[in-house]
Amino acid sequence: MSKRETVVVPQEEIVRQKEFLHLIRELNLGKLKKYSISTFGCQMNENDSERLAGMLAEMGYTESQKTEDSDLIIYNTCCVRENAELKVYGHLGSLKRLKKQNPDLIIAVCGCMMQQPEVVEHIKQKYRHVDLIFGTHNLYKFPELVYSSMMSGKTIVDIWESSGFIAEDMPIERKDGVKAWVTVMYGCNNFCSYCIVPYVRGRERSRGLKDIVNEVTVLGQQGYKEITLLGQNVNSYGKDLGEDISFAKLLYELNKVDGIERIRFMTSHPKDLSDELIYAIRDCRKVCNHLHLPVQAGSTKVLDEMNRKYTKEQYLELIAKVKENIPGISLSTDIIIGFPGETEEDFDDTVDVMEKVRYDMAYTFLYSKRTGTPAAKSTEQVSDDVKKHRFDRLLEVQNRISKEINDELLGKEVEILVEGLSKNSNTTYTGRTETNKIVNFKGSSELVGKLVRVRIDKVQTWSLEGTLI
Numbered sequence: 001m002s003k004r005e006t007v008v009v010p011q012e013e014i015v016r017q018k019e020f021l022h023l024i025r026e027l028n029l030g031k032l033k034k035y036s037i038s039t040f041g042c043q044m045n046e047n048d049s050e051r052l053a054g055m056l057a058e059m060g061y062t063e064s065q066k067t068e069d070s071d072l073i074i075y076n077t078c079c080v081r082e083n084a085e086l087k088v089y090g091h092l093g094s095l096k097r098l099k100k101q102n103p104d105l106i107i108a109v110c111g112c113m114m115q116q117p118e119v120v121e122h123i124k125q126k127y128r129h130v131d132l133i134f135g136t137h138n139l140y141k142f143p144e145l146v147y148s149s150m151m152s153g154k155t156i157v158d159i160w161e162s163s164g165f166i167a168e169d170m171p172i173e174r175k176d177g178v179k180a181w182v183t184v185m186y187g188c189n190n191f192c193s194y195c196i197v198p199y200v201r202g203r204e205r206s207r208g209l210k211d212i213v214n215e216v217t218v219l220g221q222q223g224y225k226e227i228t229l230l231g232q233n234v235n236s237y238g239k240d241l242g243e244d245i246s247f248a249k250l251l252y253e254l255n256k257v258d259g260i261e262r263i264r265f266m267t268s269h270p271k272d273l274s275d276e277l278i279y280a281i282r283d284c285r286k287v288c289n290h291l292h293l294p295v296q297a298g299s300t301k302v303l304d305e306m307n308r309k310y311t312k313e314q315y316l317e318l319i320a321k322v323k324e325n326i327p328g329i330s331l332s333t334d335i336i337i338g339f340p341g342e343t344e345e346d347f348d349d350t351v352d353v354m355e356k357v358r359y360d361m362a363y364t365f366l367y368s369k370r371t372g373t374p375a376a377k378s379t380e381q382v383s384d385d386v387k388k389h390r391f392d393r394l395l396e397v398q399n400r401i402s403k404e405i406n407d408e409l410l411g412k413e414v415e416i417l418v419e420g421l422s423k424n425s426n427t428t429y430t431g432r433t434e435t436n437k438i439v440n441f442k443g444s445s446e447l448v449g450k451l452v453r454v455r456i457d458k459v460q461t462w463s464l465e466g467t468l469i
Contacts, residue, residue: 041078220259
């Protein structure tokens with residue numbers, strides 16, 4: 001993506017889409033219209049669904065927790081792993097009966113899967129009850145697409161192959177009143193050999209610094225306490241803007257915003273983790289001492305075949321620099337197990353990295369072939385049995401390390417941001433430490449959204465229990 005290709009959607013186009021919002025609202029006037037959104041994949045998809053929900057609210061729809069009660073059903077899809085795709089097809093098949101019962105029901109499918117022409121064709125042929133198909137690049141046109149579907153009664157397909165556009169000032173409806181996701185950039189230029197993201201999300205496109213600061217300022221005024229900055233590779237933020245702007249400079253600016261107490265971000269690419277960014281994490285009071293830095297594999301040979309652009313030794317040197325500058329920082333990572341051609345020796349390198357870095361948490365995934373990526377064409381695919389064995393072995397190592405790190409917190413006081421009730425209790429509340437550890441404790445509703453101190457009384461592998469101080 002060259003610098004001149006990143007363009008904010010003109011204000012007149014935003015006004016036009018808001019006119020469609022109004023038109024649909026008029027059509028829905030006096031009717032109890034409901035919607036449901038099922039989201040698959042990453043936080044970027046979750047943030048996109050919040051934008052869809054915001055537009056739907058402006059159209060006069062209210063959210064339903066049940067698809068069978070809905071007048072408009074959306075599946076926001078992910079294509080990073082095969083399981084997510086299979087789930088979408090299963091759900092679409094089950095909606096055929098609902099469509100027969102309610103011909104006015106609008107079924108929409110959007111997101112990353114739709115950027116693959118073969119997927120769109122499959123849905124058009126096999127799931128003809130789907131009314132609306134659109135992708136990742138034209139989300140802001142959702143009001144116009146819904147209106148066209150309502151007026152025509154035909155299947156609307158609107159997929160853009162690529163986009164340099166960024167749409168600002170469209171509605172958004174966030175469910176959480178304490179934490180908020182804020183997308184700072186879209187797309188990816190890295191082309192890791194296993195990853196479909198650059199093909200479905202496009203090239204890197206950064207939002208304007210002022211637009212991000214303004215959004216976060218409003219969030220602070222609305223009472224939000226924590227933001228998580230999102231991008232396929234946030235470290236690349238600003239490189240396409242043609243100005244002296246970097247992700248580190250963005251952090252320094254957001255650190256000044258009143259009301260916001262914590263700033264997190266994901267995901268970072270090791271090759272772009274600059275000294276400037278390390279110092280920003282260290283020096284900005286509100287930026288949390290937690291870094292998610294995907295290693296993906298410990299073998300330099302495998303990393304080269306993944307097109308990750310760093311070696312095992314370079315990654316470990318980077319981790320050492322981070323720990324030296326930010327004592328007590330917690331680290332998490334992503335690891336792919338069973339990449340094509342991965343040998344036992346290669347896997348041992350991954351275990352070695354895990355032992356040396358001592359991650360607080362690791363998200364481990366079995367390699368999944370993605371059509372259109374270089375790795376999918378490899379003739380050296382690792383068998384499922386071998387992948388599963390390595391997965392279990394790696395999980396055992398990480399579980400031990402996570403528990404050992406958490407054990408060091410027993411009896412200590414930590415500060416947490418209270419997020420709300422835990423899932424399975426009416427009296428137990430939950431929050432996270434600055435280092436992203438989950439802490440459960442007995443509390444009350446007035447604590448939600450506040451920073452409190454808790455003494456850790458019980459330690460588990462993935463969570464902590466404590467007493468309010």
